[in-house]
Amino acid sequence: MRYIAAIVLALALxxxxxxxxxxxxxxxxxxxxxxxxxxxxxxxxxxxxxxxxRRDEFRKLFRDGFAVNGIxxxxxxxxxxxxxxxxxxxYLSLFEDVIVNTWADRFSLYSGQKFEVRGGIDATPExxxxxxxxxxxxxxxxxxSSVQIEWRVASKDDLFKIIDVKLEGISMATTQRDEFxxxxxxxxxTLSSLIKELRTRRDG
Amino acid sequence: xxxxxxDFRFFRFVMxxxxxxxxxxxxxxxxxxxxxxxxxYDEANDPFExxxxxxxxxxxxxxxxxxxxxxxxxRDLFPDELKIPxxxxxxxxxxxxxxxxxxxxxxxxxxxxxxxxxxxxxxTFLLADTFPDxxxxxEDAGQTLAIWGFEEGPYxxxxxLGPSSVRATIGTxxxxxxxxxxxxxxxxxxxxxxxxxxxxxxxxxxxxxxELQRTSLDYYAAVRxxxxxxxxxxxxxxxxxxxxxxxxxxLDLDQPSPGEGKEETPVTK
Numbered sequence: 001m002r003y004i005a006a007i008v009l010a011l012a013l014x015x016x017x018x019x020x021x022x023x024x025x026x027x028x029x030x031x032x033x034x035x036x037x038x039x040x041x042x043x044x045x046x047x048x049x050x051x052x053x054r055r056d057e058f059r060k061l062f063r064d065g066f067a068v069n070g071i072x073x074x075x076x077x078x079x080x081x082x083x084x085x086x087x088x089x090x091y092l093s094l095f096e097d098v099i100v101n102t103w104a105d106r107f108s109l110y111s112g113q114k115f116e117v118r119g120g121i122d123a124t125p126e127x128x129x130x131x132x133x134x135x136x137x138x139x140x141x142x143x144x145s146s147v148q149i150e151w152r153v154a155s156k157d158d159l160f161k162i163i164d165v166k167l168e169g170i171s172m173a174t175t176q177r178d179e180f181x182x183x184x185x186x187x188x189x190t191l192s193s194l195i196k197e198l199r200t201r202r203d204g
Numbered sequence: 205x206x207x208x209x210x211d212f213r214f215f216r217f218v219m220x221x222x223x224x225x226x227x228x229x230x231x232x233x234x235x236x237x238x239x240x241x242x243x244x245y246d247e248a249n250d251p252f253e254x255x256x257x258x259x260x261x262x263x264x265x266x267x268x269x270x271x272x273x274x275x276x277x278x279r280d281l282f283p284d285e286l287k288i289p290x291x292x293x294x295x296x297x298x299x300x301x302x303x304x305x306x307x308x309x310x311x312x313x314x315x316x317x318x319x320x321x322x323x324x325x326x327x328t329f330l331l332a333d334t335f336p337d338x339x340x341x342x343e344d345a346g347q348t349l350a351i352w353g354f355e356e357g358p359y360x361x362x363x364x365l366g367p368s369s370v371r372a373t374i375g376t377x378x379x380x381x382x383x384x385x386x387x388x389x390x391x392x393x394x395x396x397x398x399x400x401x402x403x404x405x406x407x408x409x410x411x412x413x414x415e416l417q418r419t420s421l422d423y424y425a426a427v428r429x430x431x432x433x434x435x436x437x438x439x440x441x442x443x444x445x446x447x448x449x450x451x452x453x454x455l456d457l458d459q460p461s462p463g464e465g466k467e468e469t470p471v472t473k
Contacts, residue, residue, distance in 0.1 A: 067453060067454070067455055070453045070454045070455060071453055073453075074451055074452075074453045078240055078243065078244070079240070082240075102419050125452060130454070130455050142284075143284060145408055152453075154453070154454075154455045155455075156455055159455065161455055163451075163453035163454075163455070164451055164453060168434075169433065169434065169437040170430055170433045170434060170437075171433060171451060173451045173453065174429065174433060174451055175426060175429045175430060175433070177451070178248075178425055178426070178428065178429035179420060179421055179422050179425045179426045179429060180421070181244055181247065181248070181425070182248065182422045182424075182425030182428075183421045183422050183425070184244075185241060185244040185245070185248070186422075189238065189240060189241055189244075197421050198421075201421060
């Protein structure tokens, strides 16, 4: 009887251990999001820093934490292929600027709302060279409402990058891509027409 | 299932509006010859776009003049403690419809949950959320049609009712006739429920909508994309495989190399 108990115990201990090894990128991705969120709250929400400084800090975190170029290329859609190198370079830098301008200032509005990371699941596509994890989190905007935020984190060895953010099931990358597609299809159908729009957005 | 004259009147009203949109919108000319333009046109799946944009413009105006002020008032002046029962009441009033459609979709689990939430909330006059830890079940005729294999069809911007598709519009009209709440309590209740739901929902995203309007390059296209994603998630009941539910984006460690475009196709398509 004691042997059976020992075997059962051994099995129970062994199974999660092997599973954890196979899915170690998930835990690491969860930690990655947790740390990034703490860093963002730490360095961006201080109300005494200037808007300029906040944008600089945000840009740093954005570059560190997100696959900026991969996302930019995805949202440019089919127009990326035909664009020249110069256009691509300008587009990438404009894309980053617009994101920074849109998001950085929002962190000044933060006033201690709770942000909670609640684990992740594997979302690696078949035949993928990188691991992908979906990290689930909640942001509590008030007592009666919260926003579900899902982070799609790609990783390879020690490198972790966010490749998409989903708010209440809505993918930011997909939305941006659909919107850019509509803009481009109405004005010239080239990346340069999108560049023009983005420039107006950044400078305007 | 017509239970009153007003049902029929409302039905005629919706049909007339839908027809107006369909007729006034001569299908947008797609540029032939250019495969990229063709692909973009097909992907947008919005042949009535010129008319849709017009209706959208009118809807945005109605929103700014009526819905948003009401929603802001509700958000700021209505006591927080009372918002929860109001939300519950509206959600619970949708459960009979959800029950019916879960059955039609063959989803016994969700049908059971819809029935359970309705009957356990009855003693509290539908004011309580008896399953606070779970997302409420919400099913409608549009989702049932999707489960049955009907294609979504082109995007349609309905006057006042907002973003829709051919399939979802047929669903909206169907719901009006098969909704148990409408049959038992009359269409006034379902219209009131819809109005209340609109205010409560709108009150939660005042800032987000403002932000989207301010930051989007093409507000109409952004809303179209949001609608489609939300609808697809509802049809899947938030399930679906995590792999399918996101775009494929490479880690992209290096600078972009010319001619490389593998990351452009989302897995969902």
